[in-house]
Amino acid sequence: MILFFGTRPGKTETKQLPHVSCPYCEQTGTLIISRTSNWFHIFWIRIFKVSSKKIAECSHCKRTYFENEFTEEMEKGLIQIES
Numbered sequence: 293m294i295l296f297f298g299t300r301p302g303k304t305e306t307k308q309l310p311h312v313s314c315p316y317c318e319q320t321g322t323l324i325i326s327r328t329s330n331w332f333h334i335f336w337i338r339i340f341k342v343s344s345k346k347i348a349e350c351s352h353c354k355r356t357y358f359e360n361e362f363t364e365e366m367e368k369g370l371i372q373i374e375s
């Protein structure tokens with residue numbers, strides 16, 4: 293019997309970060325968070341979430357921020373939209 297398992301990305305969710313300013317162009321409310329989750333699969337059935345990856349993009353200056361570049365303000369905004 294062959295077992296098929298592995299991880300693959302789920303769908304990407306995007307959310308706007310309100311009241312948070314972009315550290316680069318200093319515009320407020322322009323940051324969009326994209327979150328992609330990786331799922332562990334066995335026979336194409338989702339078993340559990342392995343990890344999720346977040347990036348932020350500014351719709352004004354088009355700058356992309358990876359999770360390790362998020363400012364404290366962005367982290368706080370994220371907690372607000374996730375709760």
Ligand SMILES: [Zn+2]
Binds near residue numbers: 314318355
């Ligand atoms: Zn910007």
